[in-house]
Amino acid sequence: MALKSFVEVKSDSHFSIHNLPYGIFKHAGGSITTSRPGVAIGDYVLDLSEIHSAGLFDGPLLSNSDCFHQLLTELRLEIEVLSVASEVLVERSIIFAVAYMMKSNLNKFLELGKPAWKEARATLQKLLSSAEPSLQKNASLREKALLPMVQVEMLLPVAIGDYTDFFSSMHHAKNCGTIFRGPENPINPNWYHLPIAYHGRASSIVISGTDIVRPRGQGYPTGNSPPYFGPSRKLDFELEMAAVVGPGNDLGKPIDVNEAADHIFGVVLLNDWSARDIQAWEYVPLGPFLGKSFGTTISPWIVTLDALEPFACDAPNQIPKPLPYLAENISKNYDISLEVRVKPAGEEDSFTVTRSNFNHLYWTLTQQLTHHTINGCNLRPGDLLGTGTISGPEPESYGCLLELTWNGTKELPLGKTTRRFLEDGDEVIFSGCCKGNGYNVGFGTCSGKIVPSSP
């Protein structure tokens, strides 16, 4: 019999009981120190700190872990108790609280690794299923633990130590190469042998819904003039997804490609906003820098590899054959439909500009992860590995305006208006979804609106 939740899940919901993606939320308008971990189910968020406190994570790995535990709640308790005992101690404890007021994140859970992730998933699927009374029939716990999604605000789900961005769609690599260097040899020879990547900026990663300030910067000089300086005139989005790293590895100890999947907790949508004019002028010889680092948006819900497993599909055949350290026993992609909509400034409606799919990637997530560590580089829980722009073979599946408007030489129709690049007030909305038999495993949306440069 099909697994079904006692929580209502509408047929178009991304968040079926087969999904149960993880995020960090707070009560809308509440302080950041009230943030806590949750999973999405239908139009609700299940508060994992309440489930933990109720003792319902009762498996061998999680019953003794404090990974879903809320520091600040606990701390306040101690202050109260201490106030009975001694005035001096109360003061110490308050100093303590100020020092360690911090956002919640999933890093500790990610560090626990696959056995703990599987245990959590089994516990939560059981708890939310229509056959199980322990949460369903406990009204007071339900009221505390199941919160309408409209009443919460999502935060970054992980503390991101390092962010890396790959370049793993061949169609994207080919289009960019053709635009910048002509159609003869659009793809560099190294691209076929290794998943090309650059180190990105971790500090400017923001959660879906955060406005993006149009970056200022330098662009190519015209003739003998000094370089252009001002707000970017070629602001773009890039449709990407990103793997969220689990346990990771010690410095000097690479991860075998056939064990790499154990180090990927899940996947999010990622918009690698790009200022094409800044990027074009700065990127030789050290790669993208300020053309990218003004902002990167991720979706709030991490969809686990376990939830994606029913949608696994063969990765493309790689010719030339990868070197042995990148040759996988099983080389997987996932069938995830991706869509980009743009809501032009001042308009009510948004328009679909791209339909792509995660399965257009040439290099797999596991190859990316293993390549990243082959030199000994250490990955840490919560690190983000972006896929690079996911373009398909057809023009309707190109993953950025650079490709869609062929570097601004063509206009992209958007209802009554058109765009070559993004204008102030434009909102870009990504979505991603896997269609199961009568259910979805979706990512929700990843959105951001462009606001003008500060003067």
Add this chain to the structure above:
Amino acid sequence: MALKSFVEVKSDSHFSIHNLPYGIFKHAGGSITTSRPGVAIGDYVLDLSEIHSAGLFDGPLLSNSDCFHQLLTELRLEIEVLSVASEVLVERSIIFAVAYMMKSNLNKFLELGKPAWKEARATLQKLLSSAEPSLQKNASLREKALLPMVQVEMLLPVAIGDYTDFFSSMHHAKNCGTIFRGPENPINPNWYHLPIAYHGRASSIVISGTDIVRPRGQGYPTGNSPPYFGPSRKLDFELEMAAVVGPGNDLGKPIDVNEAADHIFGVVLLNDWSARDIQAWEYVPLGPFLGKSFGTTISPWIVTLDALEPFACDAPNQIPKPLPYLAENISKNYDISLEVRVKPAGEEDSFTVTRSNFNHLYWTLTQQLTHHTINGCNLRPGDLLGTGTISGPEPESYGCLLELTWNGTKELPLGKTTRRFLEDGDEVIFSGCCKGNGYNVGFGTCSGKIVPSSP
């Protein structure tokens, strides 16, 4: 009268009372959770957590701050007290301690900004001066707070959110360009208009003294063969320094170049270890990645801009004139003598291979920092901005083997042996020092030894 410390400072010591660089240390062999902040004075480390506990940070900004406060010490105290009151509470407190056992770092002090840094410096210079009795005459505090350097182990001084590496020496840019593209136009036109940089890897930054595992990776294919794969055959050091960021800025709010110095706490030595063969094959078009991310070493003591101020000197005249956002009222470098020694595998002696100076940089630290934020990118306390390899005009002042051996085409003599690139067992030792009138403001050393790739 010259400022003098009651602590003996030998004439060749880097750590005079005019310096007082900050670091994080632990007792040699002790647990990481005993780590705490200190300043170096002569052959001693002054434990700032003891000075804080003794109430000697009595200025208006630091007397109420817990930036030098030791979490774990405090926590244990609470556990002890609680054990008197209730068994249950003891248990809670221990859970708590396990969850928050963490390394100490200077980030909170850095976030406080320049007024707090000046207050700390004034307090510590007074406390350590021969004229002041409060520490000098307090034998029990002296015993707790002044520890022989040989009895401590240095740790990373800051939690590094993001690491950026610039390319700011014109001599280095010119040599690299000549080696890779020939002598006609060795420097790209953009180089003269902006401080070129790339995002580096934060996770693999290690403290001086940590062994560096030779990275494995791909190199250029020969003819129609697949790419080379194996241990790097062109392992190199890069002589750099790095600015440690203070308060930093919010996303979307650039820092004015004339206020940029307020956001730099101090400077360390940095070795940007590089695998030239991996780098050469991977770096087009997205820049250096695995050729760099296997390890980056920094020196343990952060020398403050205040301590460097007497050694400020004019930065080079920049032609063409920088764009207005990079044009500074005062454009400063610092006269810091830099030296690289190599101790070849199996030898007792080390040999000087480079003598350079920080004042060879074309782009200043403040221009680098401002450029980094001009697109709105946010810097956070503890971020590291590497200068890029600091090469001078003369061959004896080249800052890496790539330049010194002209990409391995010449041999570099090292006593009885020679090198083109680094071999397993080689140790590389950087040092940096400013010579004052009868005192030094030095950086100590930044060293690392190459160990073989894991099989």
